[in-house]
Amino acid sequence: MELSSIILPLELSLRVAGLATLFSFLFAMLLAFLLARKSGPIPAVIDALCTLPLVLPPTVIGYYLIIVLGRRGILGHALSELGINIIFSLKGAVIAATLVIFPLIYKSARAALEQVDQRLENAARTLGASELRVFLTISLPLASKGIIAGLILAFARGMGEFGATLMVAGNIPGKTQTLSLAIYAAFQAGDDATATLLVIITSFLCIFLLLTAEIILKLSAYLRKTK
Amino acid sequence: MIQLRIAKRFGQGQRAFRLHVDFSLASEPQFAILFGASGSGKTLTLHCLAGLTKPDTGFLVVDDRVLFDSQHKICLPARARQIGYMFQDYALFPHLTVLQNVCYSQSHFFPTSIAKRERERCMELLQQLAIAHLEKRLPHELSGGQRQRVALARALYAKPKLLLLDEPFSALDPLLRGQLRHELKSILRQLELPTVIITHDPDDVDCFSGQIVLYAKGQARVIHDYAAKRAAHSTTTQCLLTLLADDIQSIDKPARSH
Numbered sequence: 001m002e003l004s005s006i007i008l009p010l011e012l013s014l015r016v017a018g019l020a021t022l023f024s025f026l027f028a029m030l031l032a033f034l035l036a037r038k039s040g041p042i043p044a045v046i047d048a049l050c051t052l053p054l055v056l057p058p059t060v061i062g063y064y065l066i067i068v069l070g071r072r073g074i075l076g077h078a079l080s081e082l083g084i085n086i087i088f089s090l091k092g093a094v095i096a097a098t099l100v101i102f103p104l105i106y107k108s109a110r111a112a113l114e115q116v117d118q119r120l121e122n123a124a125r126t127l128g129a130s131e132l133r134v135f136l137t138i139s140l141p142l143a144s145k146g147i148i149a150g151l152i153l154a155f156a157r158g159m160g161e162f163g164a165t166l167m168v169a170g171n172i173p174g175k176t177q178t179l180s181l182a183i184y185a186a187f188q189a190g191d192d193a194t195a196t197l198l199v200i201i202t203s204f205l206c207i208f209l210l211l212t213a214e215i216i217l218k219l220s221a222y223l224r225k226t227k
Numbered sequence: 228m229i230q231l232r233i234a235k236r237f238g239q240g241q242r243a244f245r246l247h248v249d250f251s252l253a254s255e256p257q258f259a260i261l262f263g264a265s266g267s268g269k270t271l272t273l274h275c276l277a278g279l280t281k282p283d284t285g286f287l288v289v290d291d292r293v294l295f296d297s298q299h300k301i302c303l304p305a306r307a308r309q310i311g312y313m314f315q316d317y318a319l320f321p322h323l324t325v326l327q328n329v330c331y332s333q334s335h336f337f338p339t340s341i342a343k344r345e346r347e348r349c350m351e352l353l354q355q356l357a358i359a360h361l362e363k364r365l366p367h368e369l370s371g372g373q374r375q376r377v378a379l380a381r382a383l384y385a386k387p388k389l390l391l392l393d394e395p396f397s398a399l400d401p402l403l404r405g406q407l408r409h410e411l412k413s414i415l416r417q418l419e420l421p422t423v424i425i426t427h428d429p430d431d432v433d434c435f436s437g438q439i440v441l442y443a444k445g446q447a448r449v450i451h452d453y454a455a456k457r458a459a460h461s462t463t464t465q466c467l468l469t470l471l472a473d474d475i476q477s478i479d480k481p482a483r484s485h
Contacts, residue, residue: 119318122279125305126312127332
């Protein structure tokens, strides 16, 4: 067993999950701001669409991504003219993971933002604050605990992404082979020692992340009570 | 000072609530009191004035400035109305210190960065209200009376042209109420700031003696000769009860004839 067969997938997983969490977060915040406390058919449809990656099999998401981003895809064709290739690259893995974890971040952010006392937001409005300022200086800080907990969950889910990543980015060691792909590859090759070690590392990492999320949520509940 | 004619409807059928108010208030006396049972539409009226709720139809004019006019499709956002609003439980921002709360209406985007000039103006105001020593505290570390002052300071710091107080004393200890009522009144007197106060406490009506608007079931009327009517009754409570009973009767009558 080589050390690189452990380190490389771990590093790739962290990179993919980190970048995917960041992109998902920014997009989720933008959407949450635009749809904040709005009702009607359009926000409802968008809300449902944003939840879709949670229920669709990852392979279906992968398939859609190949249709859009593949060399003969609608966007992929234009991108490959520019010399940008997404399929079978780390970019593809990041995009796949971003899509898969988006609902986790978006849903928890929406829930946390809706918990924020509307009177505080109204108070800020009467004090001359624009909607963007209300969102960034009142709503977001007060919802931050819930949002951070959602981010951690999403990061953990992103680390374990398998189906969509496999279809879009393939399983190239050192390039797109993340932890879960490396486990599958090692198991298929009969390299049980590597597989076991990767499984243990993945498990501990996820347990650690879940505990952190739990502690943050408990802490925020406790702080709210003492207030 | 304020001309107001608004209609707003919530819900459907039996459970529907309909606010339909039409009155105007003079700039003298300084205080106007909206009195009535809870659920009669007082807070909704203030929300409409402040721009937090959009009426279905009507218009709102404050000091010759049109804030809302459904016919001409005018609706200024809350941030542009220059109306101070003190919420019932004060709605202080729990994650910001007293200083950051009061300075929230400053020019800097983030409340954690405060320009020196703004800070000085804020400290002056805090000193006036005798809460300068609380500058660095968070809202949950304050007493009820202190919170009220911080909320008042925050509203005043934005230099409003009109101040709205939603049950300013209901969140306070009853023993504190009397004292703070007179203090608040003398502060507002000094500032000569037109103020609309919501209350269902007759003691507030006595203290702030101004124009009285009586609310019942989503409708309102200004009591023009309140002083004379008050003189005819032995207590304020009795006087207000009689006036309210008249209103409810006159609202219910046409409903019954249907």
